[in-house]
Amino acid sequence: MIVAQQKPISEIAQMISDCKKVLFLGCAGCVTVCLSGGEKETDVLASAIRIKRTLENNPLEATTFTCTRQCDPEYIAGIDNLVKDVDAIVSLACGVGVQYLAERFMDKWVVPAMDTKFAGGSVVHGLWEEKCGLCGECILHRTGGICPIIRCSKSILNGPCGGSQYGKCEINKDIDCAWQLIYDRMKALGKLDKLMEIQPLKDWSKSRDGGPRKSIREDVMIDE
Amino acid sequence: MSNLSKLQQVLDSDQFAVTAEIGPPKHSSSEGIRHHAEMMRDYVDATNITDNQTAIVRMSSIAAGAHVLNSGIEPIIQMTCRDRNRIAIQSDLLGAYSLGMCNVLCLSGDHQKFGNHPTAKNVYDVDSMQLIENLRRMRDEKVFFCGEAIKEAEPQFFIGAVANPFADPFEFRVDRLEKKVNAGAQFIQTQCIFDMERFERFMEMVRERGLDQRVHILAGVTPMKSWKAASYMQNNVSGMIVPNELVERLKNAEDPKREGLDICIEQIKYIKEKVKGVHGVHIMAIAWEEVVPEIVEKTGLYPRPKVG
């Protein structure tokens, strides 16, 4: 899932300081799962900013709603009536949701309440970690199911670098060296010989470096 | 045009090579590097020119290399993968070769987190292994990294790489060295050796696989000024092993600087005489360049052979 984290309340409040009526819009997708932008968090944020604004003698009328998914035009079409007379929408979805809102509600001030961080999952309740760099051409079959693109601090494809020590990455003793993990796994699988193959230059054009990407499945597209 | 590497000639003629290191300054004057180069000129075969070492912005390694070359020493241009993509790497190295530089050392580079611009975006488009392989292809197959032909004047670099016997997983370090040799590395400089026992184990594995016959290995050494410096490296530099005895020896010394130099001299002598398969020594006197001549003299490595 996409993992996002709420920005400081004061920053969000600043973005809407001149608005009187604001819709706080949560998302029931990834950000609900990573406990940052679901229904509960949306209510708390709205409540906090409402209090802040009252204390500043600049009262705010804040309403809240949580969409099934903000990254799907179908679902945001359903909130037209909630948006009608607000000055701004504070989106608690990932950056994708914010953009869908901005596209649909051309005349509204749409602002992000979240910092969208990474594609990952949870380790324990309350802790999430990055797992995939969305590189567009997965090589996990060559690296024992551990992603060097994003989990190695230098995205090294022929690791580990000389900074790997005691299983940890050179940048931080709390971060596992991805290449140590890859080595251990390949060893356990009896496939160390695979690591002797020189991994060629990566085609980053399949990643973000090729410009914004699209993914298509023609068989499910509905013909006009 | 083809530049002839003096370092390569020394190594290929089975002579024990000596390289040192010059760190470019954090400003735009070449005075200091020229001074260091002149001082070391007769004592080393070539000097590394570091590439924004520890991710601190410094004069570019290639520009500094030009000054060093003008001062009469052959530079080994360090090229890290941190700051340049494959376009910039090739372009810069074509430029370096055009200026008469013929040795290049390929490294990943320290993460920018350690430097003075920790909020920078890193590149890592290419890794050190791929850099080695593609520079070899540039030279031997006359092609750019993309495969397109280089019509004329392909750069014929003497290609170096690094190996760290002190990083983990230890068993894989020799594999990775072999991988680098397969990729095209012609000489290897190791991380600073303080743990001689581990280095010897590493070299034993290297010899078992005959890698010392396929690549020139230069043992990295660093003279230390104080026990504090040693203990800093021991605790804060990932991929280093500094035994406690060494720290203690410096701590108990009356003149720690002298002791640091003596230790370094002993290490070089030991490596040269006892550790088979080592073809040279790489002296990294970080911010202490002036001691290089003394170290070279006292280890019997002076005068340097005349080649070319």
Place this chain on the structure above:
Amino acid sequence: MPEFEPKIVAFCCRYCAYTAADLAGSMRLQYSPNIRVVEMPCSGTIEHGLILNAFEKGVDGVYIAGCNLGDCHFLKGNVRAIKRVAAVKKILDEIGLGGQRLEFFHIPASEGTKFAKVANEMTERIRQLGPSPLNKNAAGNAQKEGGQTV
């Protein structure tokens, strides 16, 4: 000017603090009449939003009372409550209402006296802080007492 009488909500766990409140009553202990006790199935059922709502409604102070560490009927409810209270205190500081208006207390079922003591302490603390700027009935009061209105 009459002394400010704060309105305080105490969210009390049924297994400890709420029982302690009963006990305090039957022991005929005098404690602050400013406290409104809300019975909770466990202190761990408290939520960030609930606390903020109470403040939005105009209460001057809130506290959550749960069992001693290790005594929670649901094992770790009180630990969770403590963490949530800390998080909301941070929010209250950030938005200018002040985290001191919120607290967590351990009050075992057998300690009627502690219940009374906490009630009195909290009342005194909030009295010192003055009315919440969101407390409409005491709004004029807040200005005079230099409450936290900006």
